[in-house]
Amino acid sequence: MKWETVIGLEVHAELATQSKIFCGCTTAFGGEPNTHVCPVCSGMPGTLPDLNRAVVEYAIRLGLALDFTITKHCKFDRKNYFYPDLPKAYQVSQLYAPICRDGRMEIHTDGKKKTIGIRQIHMEEDAGKLVHDPHAPKGGRTFMDFNRCGVPLLEIVSQPDFRSSAEVIAYLEKLRETLLYLGISDCKMQEGSMRADVNLSVRRPGDELGVRTEMKNLNSFKAIGRAIEYEASRQIAVLESRGKVMQETRRWDDDAGKSFGMRSKENAQDYRYFPEPDLLPLEIDDAWLDRIKANLPELAHEKRERYVRVYGLSESEASVITVHKNISDLFENVAHNSGEPLESAHLITGEIMRLMNDTGTLPEEVRTDANKLSFVISLVLGGAINRNAYKEVVEAVFTKNADPESYIAEKGLMMVSDNTIITEAVTAVLAAHADEAADYRSGKEKVFGFLMGQVMKKLGGTGNPEVTKKTLQELLAQSR
């Protein structure tokens, strides 16, 4: 009989608020160690937290987008534990009344739809960062950087509804897309602003849930996929040799391609949670909820639907463009400025995607000026430059933020439609390639493309294709 893998995810997303959750310090990533701190977030005795409203608002945005029930009387709790990255020795979090409960997300894998239940979203504060220096004398030393202390986090806890790594990745991708479109997190996994804990067990289909292990803080989709495959086969091997899976926290070592047991899993009692006495319970009224609902940004799937309906894009173009909010923003700006949504869509899905590929540019890194692109579109549609020149100018704008007007002038890319110049070029080419011209006249029509190419070359690629073609046809017919 086969084994079934059961997975539940706990995802942490750092919020993109300007300031921290309980003080005015910046949430900016990095910085000189211990410069983004104050008495509140460095845990000095006698300080009091002051809740950042934007954190609550962002949590509600995500809750509304994913169909959660919002907890109107919601509270914070203290989770007590000592660790050197947590100067207060407790983390303010939510256990008893998390802000959002019972949401869901629809995912697609292998053409199949599935709904993943999401148990809750709660708000909490991030801890600092420990930097280990293994080369220091006496076996190493550890530095503490509190800049990240108090950066707001949402923890999004799923039901154990996943059955494969493909489902997990599909969920994480859609969750990231949603967080980005809602503008509430930058989701940079490499900077730790989105990280996932994977809870995994195996069982015979139909049995009760098996004993699970937890792998913490996985920070790339690839590592998550590999960790899941490894851990599922490890547990199956344990069970098939009549052993027992221990409930424990394991560390995934992506270089080694293995997970290692770290500690037996603690439970809620171990943390001595109690209601946070320094913060009042939150009352979330309908007026506030309605206001957030009314200002909810458009999500990726809503954009896709609108692009097809309003602009007449194909489904596939619409989904390429919504791959990242940065790209759909670029598209919307170019479409709006140029008034040419279809041409703008072709530009993004064609040239811009090709250039991103060639230069290894990620969607979030694209900084191309929408005004310049819409100007270049107006030039090609207005007949001032031809398609070859169009591609060249777009590339110059993309790679070096060139100014289209001066670039075109400098490179002489304005389209030549002037009959005298084109006639001159055609005459010269026909004289230089008299044999091919004769071939054409005796019925070898294929030669036309070659002659056309020669004329274009002579015109530096800037000939108006229609005028050039017509002139060539006329001159070939005339001197027959």
Ligand code: ADP
């Ligand atoms: P804890 O309080 O220890 O973090 P929770 O009950 O909150 O445990 O569950 C944490 C995550 O583990 C949730 O995403 C849940 O879906 C998942 N989970 C719980 N039990 C199992 C199991 N037996 N197998 C796989 N995942 C599980």
Ligand code: MG
């Ligand atoms: Mg947990």
Ligand code: ZN
């Ligand atoms: Zn502070």
